[in-house]
Amino acid sequence: MIRAMAEGLVRLEGQANAAEPVDRDWMIHAVESMLRQAFPTLILVGTGASVYFNDACRALLPLSAVQGGVFAEMAPSLSTQLAATVAKAWGGDAGTADDIKIHIDRPDAAREIWVTAAVTPIARNGKVHAVLCVLRDVTEERSLRARLLTAESTLDSLANLAPLFLWRLDSRGVIRWMNERCQTYLGADLKQARTDGWMGWLHPAERDRII
Secondary structure: OHHHHHHHHHHHHHOOOOOOOOOHHHHHHHHHHHHOOOOOEEEEEOOOOEEEEOHHHHOOOOOOOOOOEEHHHHOHHHHHHHHHHHHHHHOOOOEEEEEEEEEEOOOOOOEEEEEEEEEEEEEEOOEEEEEEEEEEEOHHHHHHHHHHHHHHHHHHHHHHHOOOOOEEEOOOOOEEEEOHHHHHHHOOOHHHHHHHOOHHHOOHHHHHHHO
């Protein structure tokens, strides 16, 4: 990938409309270590957004994608979803893009994944020469979060039906949750309980032991 990127920069220098020479040695050395990381990584070079990618990113791109290709043509869906964040990076601002959905077609099977992207400008002497984009697969994380929300919703429903006064504390002793029956009995909603605490609800004879 580094070799392909170097060849692309040489071609860029040879273009008649190139505004100024590209310091390709500096740029390659600046990004080489980052490109070897495990996370899928893209480097966008020049305002035409020629893209170079590491092996980890290969699995997220169409089979037709080649080093030095135009990002908008070789990965149109990903390019569209990253467009605003990448545009800010060319202006010098780092940023993130969440909830990026990618459909991957492969001979064996097609699949959909979700990724987040951290986008960083690569600048020298105040001028942005390239944009680094590191992707993270959050498909499993999203699935686990959805299952957790479902489980919590079920637990809350059961807790509100149970003939018990239930509440949950964090490690500092702050109330994080109360069932409806408990709130009704004590005459305190969750916000009040977090502010006033729960120790005042305890019988004086039991307070020290429970605390």
